[in-house]
Amino acid sequence: MTLAATQTKQYIEQRNEGYWIEGTRISLDSIVYSFLNGDAPEIIAQNFPLLSLEQVYGAIAFYLANKEVIDAYLKQGEVEFEKLQQSAREKNPLLYQKLKTAQIQKQQKA
Template sequence: MESLPVNSYVELRNGGYYVAGTRIGLDVIVHEFESGKSPESILEDYPPIGTLAKMYGVLTFILQNPGAVAEYLEDQDRLWEEIKQQYPMPPEMLKRIQRARELSRKPS
């Protein structure tokens, strides 16, 4: 993976990229932005980011490093798939989740 440069808006911690000073992963911001959310809306949903200037700084970082960010996201997706394979959800828990979803879809 191509190493991403870090700046005052994005930091590398424990092998992952985060909005500086928060526990918000860079992947979260990318997905929110790509889904069409405005910077203001993302900031409302993730107040630990702090300021709109910082939000724009993170987005600038993402837009200035499209190839490296895409590669990082692919690596994260691969890692997540490996984790799901190594630690599958117990069947009983899966049944409980499916039942809860069914109940939430029923009209009141």
């Protein structure tokens, strides 16, 4: 019996300083955060209907194989997001006070 040659697929591509599911606009971040929140690959595939189950498993495998690099990348993104949030709060304190008041009122009604 002769085995046919198989190709190794790439599931992740790096673009614009980020990681993406190859050929899509879906970030690796989205898949990894779902995975880290305990979602099974089948649930992740349902939540991202443009992705096949194979692509989801490929993304998770990529993450697990490159865990240190991707965790550092995600942490950097979280730090940048916090800086942007803080800057927005400083530029629009009245807006953020209104949002906080609305959030408290919503919680009190629930």
